[in-house]
Amino acid sequence: MNRFELSILGCGSAFPTLRHNPSAQALSHRDRVFLVDCGEGTQQHYRRQGLKLMRLQHIFISHLHGDHCLGLVGLISTLGLLDRGGEVIIHAVPDALRIFPPLFETFCQELPFEVRIEPFSPFKSATIYEDDTLTVKTLPLKHRIPAAGFLFEEKEAPRHLLGDMAEFYKIPHYRRAEIKAGADFVLPDGTVVPNSRLTRPAAPPVRYAYCSDTAYNEKLIPLIEGVDLLYHEATFGDEAVAMARHTLHSTARQAGLMARNARVKKLMIGHFSARYNDEETLLAEAREEFADTILAREGLRYSF
Amino acid sequence: MNRFELSILGCGSAFPTLRHNPSAQALSHRDRVFLVDCGEGTQQHYRRQGLKLMRLQHIFISHLHGDHCLGLVGLISTLGLLDRGGEVIIHAVPDALRIFPPLFETFCQELPFEVRIEPFSPFKSATIYEDDTLTVKTLPLKHRIPAAGFLFEEKEAPRHLLGDMAEFYKIPHYRRAEIKAGADFVLPDGTVVPNSRLTRPAAPPVRYAYCSDTAYNEKLIPLIEGVDLLYHEATFGDEAVAMARHTLHSTARQAGLMARNARVKKLMIGHFSARYNDEETLLAEAREEFADTILAREGLRYSF
Numbered sequence: 370m371n372r373f374e375l376s377i378l379g380c381g382s383a384f385p386t387l388r389h390n391p392s393a394q395a396l397s398h399r400d401r402v403f404l405v406d407c408g409e410g411t412q413q414h415y416r417r418q419g420l421k422l423m424r425l426q427h428i429f430i431s432h433l434h435g436d437h438c439l440g441l442v443g444l445i446s447t448l449g450l451l452d453r454g455g456e457v458i459i460h461a462v463p464d465a466l467r468i469f470p471p472l473f474e475t476f477c478q479e480l481p482f483e484v485r486i487e488p489f490s491p492f493k494s495a496t497i498y499e500d501d502t503l504t505v506k507t508l509p510l511k512h513r514i515p516a517a518g519f520l521f522e523e524k525e526a527p528r529h530l531l532g533d534m535a536e537f538y539k540i541p542h543y544r545r546a547e548i549k550a551g552a553d554f555v556l557p558d559g560t561v562v563p564n565s566r567l568t569r570p571a572a573p574p575v576r577y578a579y580c581s582d583t584a585y586n587e588k589l590i591p592l593i594e595g596v597d598l599l600y601h602e603a604t605f606g607d608e609a610v611a612m613a614r615h616t617l618h619s620t621a622r623q624a625g626l627m628a629r630n631a632r633v634k635k636l637m638i639g640h641f642s643a644r645y646n647d648e649e650t651l652l653a654e655a656r657e658e659f660a661d662t663i664l665a666r667e668g669l670r671y672s673f
Numbered sequence: 674m675n676r677f678e679l680s681i682l683g684c685g686s687a688f689p690t691l692r693h694n695p696s697a698q699a700l701s702h703r704d705r706v707f708l709v710d711c712g713e714g715t716q717q718h719y720r721r722q723g724l725k726l727m728r729l730q731h732i733f734i735s736h737l738h739g740d741h742c743l744g745l746v747g748l749i750s751t752l753g754l755l756d757r758g759g760e761v762i763i764h765a766v767p768d769a770l771r772i773f774p775p776l777f778e779t780f781c782q783e784l785p786f787e788v789r790i791e792p793f794s795p796f797k798s799a800t801i802y803e804d805d806t807l808t809v810k811t812l813p814l815k816h817r818i819p820a821a822g823f824l825f826e827e828k829e830a831p832r833h834l835l836g837d838m839a840e841f842y843k844i845p846h847y848r849r850a851e852i853k854a855g856a857d858f859v860l861p862d863g864t865v866v867p868n869s870r871l872t873r874p875a876a877p878p879v880r881y882a883y884c885s886d887t888a889y890n891e892k893l894i895p896l897i898e899g900v901d902l903l904y905h906e907a908t909f910g911d912e913a914v915a916m917a918r919h920t921l922h923s924t925a926r927q928a929g930l931m932a933r934n935a936r937v938k939k940l941m942i943g944h945f946s947a948r949y950n951d952e953e954t955l956l957a958e959a960r961e962e963f964a965d966t967i968l969a970r971e972g973l974r975y976s977f
Contacts, residue, residue: 383750383751383754384751384754385716385717385720385747385751387717387720387721390717391747409713409714409716409717409743409747410713410717412713413689413691413694413713413714416689416691417691433779433780434780435746435747435750435780435781436747439713439743439746439747439750439780440713442739442743443689443695443713443739443740443743446687446739446743447687447689450687450688468775468776468779471772471775472772472776475737475772476737476738476739476743477739
């Protein structure tokens with residue numbers, strides 16, 4: 370059973386092409402949709418994929434380059450035209466507090482909800498979001514301006530109580546929560562039924578790491594080790610490794626290296642430079658380091 | 674021979690739909706392209722129509738609602754990635770001087786050209802652009818915030834000197850400019866050859882008026898009288914005339930009425946509300962007032 374669905378809204382880089390939109394992706398988990406980055410045009414690409422704006426409450430912005438955040442004002446304005454209350458929370462570096470509120474004041478008047486910018490430090494990993502099933506942590510990146518990726522991590526779920534055992538031992542409902550949490554069950558005659566007989570472990574938590582934009586950064590490895598899916602930027606190919614170094618971006622090979630070193634389960638590469646007319650070479654280079662690599666593309670939905 | 678080509682990049686209104694982009698259009702005249710309004714995503718729609726960013730130097734913004742200008746920062750940033758010098762001039766209401774320079778500073782660093790915002794008053798018609806063949810005048814509109822449309826007007830061209838007459842009378846080259854300007858030609862024997870025998874009038878100047886967003890505004894009539902093409906907003910249909918009045922927009926019928934009263938040659942309606950799944954009803958209502966009406970749509974190229 371898949372727990373996440375990732376929708377790629379844009380996987381191009383700064384120079385827009387006719388093939389790629391600027392960075393944005395929507396991550397669905399249960400009844401929530403999280404938006405990760407919000408390049409120009411994101412609201413239209415979001416709706417084009419049949420996603421519901423009403424379900425969107427948390428927006429995570431990796432850094433303040435235009436191709437990752439210039440769709441924010443239009444999106445908030447459109448959310449304001451929907452009949453929704455509550456609040457919309459934008460997680461971003463502190464500089465967002467200087468840039469966006471004046472724009473919301475100019476272009477998003479009379480919003481029926483609060484817009485709150487929750488600043489995070491891009492320099493150390495910290496939990497910036499938590500609900501009953503999920504946490505989101507920042508992943509410090511190495512880019513020309515302060516930038517962070519995001520780790521979406523399911524919480525450890527309680528063990529599953531086996532239905533036939535619960536019935537056989539006549540376990541009352543008020544005891545079940547503690548048994549799911551790991552307790553044994555004591556029968557009226559004092560016999561102890563060990564927890565392992567009554568429950569099976571829940572499926573392990575699923576984890577997703579988003580790392581864009583960044584140079585190859587070894588410090589990420591312990592933070593993203595073993596994630597189910599790593600989205601890593603791969604702006605350039607081998608032939609432009611000097612350009613990658615200069616602009617603090619990664620090559621596809623470096624993305625593959627990161628996936629291998631962090632022993633992730635799957636790698637998706639994106640944030641492709643406009644110089645490539647197709648990304649097959651990038652894919653091949655990444656796969657030389659890490660076989661289980663796929664290409665991001667607009668419209669792709671990936672469940673895991 | 675057509676002098677203008679109008680490319681519709683977006684003809685929706687504030688709430689984006691899957692059918693329409695926010696307002697933007699490119700008007701080509703000789704080797705220049707003028708951008709009129711620049712909603713979110715304009716740079717991508719511009720390039721999708723095969724238009725060249727290098728040819729773009731003047732951008733005209735009707736008013737500072739997001740659906741008419743939120744694509745500006747991304748566009749300027751992208752122009753900055755091209756190897757071009759000179760300057761880019763944004764014609765807009767004075768408030769643009771407060772809003773955009775800080776954004777250009779944040780998102781468009783190290784531009785290889787100057788960006789200049791040329792403020793205009795939205796309250797009186799004035800010439801805000803002029804080159805050797807064209808002028809652009811503002812058209813004060815009636816909207817919730819200060820707004821102006823634009824009148825693109827070819828200059829009166831000199832008369833055409835008839836080739837066979839020039840040869841027959843042996844008119845020397847250095848006399849031809851004054852004859853094109855209307856002078857008669859005097860033969861060596863003193864005979865006066867009247868100008869009307871030597872020249873024919875140039876084709877009359879072509880004019881284009883862009884009026885969005887605006888309530889029905891009678892004051893526009895003398896300013897746009899007889900234009901070759903009028904683009905007029907038609908956000909709503911008859912059934913929503915109260916809504917049009919309340920939001921200072923026009924109905925399709927009012928756009929038709931404006932076209933009829935201003936005796937324009939052709940009307941194109943646009944800026945359609947998201948409530949309409951197709952605009953045939955709007956078209957029919959406009960045509961009841963002015964038969965020669967067409968619908969704007971993304972991708973439409975109209976030559977005149």
